[in-house]
Amino acid sequence: MVNRKRAARDCAFTLFVLAAAFCVSLVLWEVFDTRTMVPMIFVLGVFLVSLRAQGYFWGIAASLLSVLAVNYAFTFPYWAFDLISPECISSAVVMLIVAAMTGALTTKLKQQEKMKAEAENERMRGDLLRAISHDLRTPLTSIYGACSVMLDKYDELPREKHLKMLSDICTDAQGLIRMVENLLSITRVDRDSVRLTKQDTPLEELTDDLLVKFHKHYPNQRVDLDLPEDFVSIPMDAMLIELVLMNLLENAVFHAEGMTRLSLRAWVKGRRVYFEVADDGCGIPAERMARLFTGLPGTGTIRDTSRSSMGIGLSVCKAIIKAHGGQIWSENRPEGGAAFRFWLEIEEEQQHGEQ
Secondary structure, eight states: OHHHHHHHHHHHHHHHHHHHHHHHHHHHHHHHOOOTTHHHHHHHHHHHHHHHSSSSHHHHHHHHHHHHHHHHHSSSSTTSOOTTSHHHHHHHHHHHHHHHHHHHHHHHHHHHHHHHHHHHHHHHHHHHHHHHHHHHHHHHHHHHHHHHHHHHTTTTSOHHHHHHHHHHHHHHHHHHHHHHHHHHHHHHTOTTTOOOOOEEEEHHHHHHHHHHHHHHHOTTOOOEEEOOSSOOEEEEOHHHHHHHHHHHHHHHHHHOTTOOOEEEEEEEEBTEEEEEEEEOSSOOOHHHHTTTTTTOOOOTTSOOOTTOOOHHHHHHHHHHHHHTTOEEEEEEOTTSSEEEEEEEEOOGGGOBOOO
């Protein structure tokens, strides 16, 4: 299906370029009474087609059609074919050479871009594996240590200590479960083969489900919600976008030291709906900001404990938003704290002004 759409676009582009070259040549002929520029105009058209279209076929097809157009309309006898003339043969050879050279050049450039993208993928995977090893080791060590103490000193420890250790083990295990869910989401939104199941999802329905789940885990954390007054429906994989928002809210809970206010805001601007998760906590160190979405373990003043790992979650967020065709970024707020924002495309009929 994708190849058919690509071929249809290339065909339409080829016909458009050749029609434009033909019209420009006719105008030059009528206005300036000259045909010397006609071959150059069609050579330029062949070059553009070869540069833009996929593979060699459309460039060669454009070359042959250009030769026929020049021979028919701009070579004596006018408005008739004379395919055995030296001018026709030389024009065909020149245009075919241009198409072949341009096609070869663009193919080589595309191969280099693909190799560069694959190298970047490998680098990101390596960074992600380092983050995974870091983020899994800490809670597992904590669980192992608590279990060892309980086994070795079971009779010596008071009941309250046992309950505290069991509570810590349960919390660490819940963190590991969320981490595994994030990792499964990464495999689902592979950059080259993602297959999202998008459905029109009302914005209020998305945020209501999200906050219900969030307050189950963090009943004492208030989230200020600010949504557009108008009805907004967004084509998305609701489960994945909910995972993004949950990760951003949890990061604020874990990392925004001194936070007194956590907010979730959404607004519509043009054909995009913007989301923002903001807090008034300690903010993010400048040296960490550039690496937030790489999956690298944290450094600096941001804590790296079993229940506050940021790397994997934000890597998942970036992969999900990119798979939806959107963009995600973060910044420190002038009034204090940090804000994470991303946007998604909405349908044409759902356009509204900025809220």
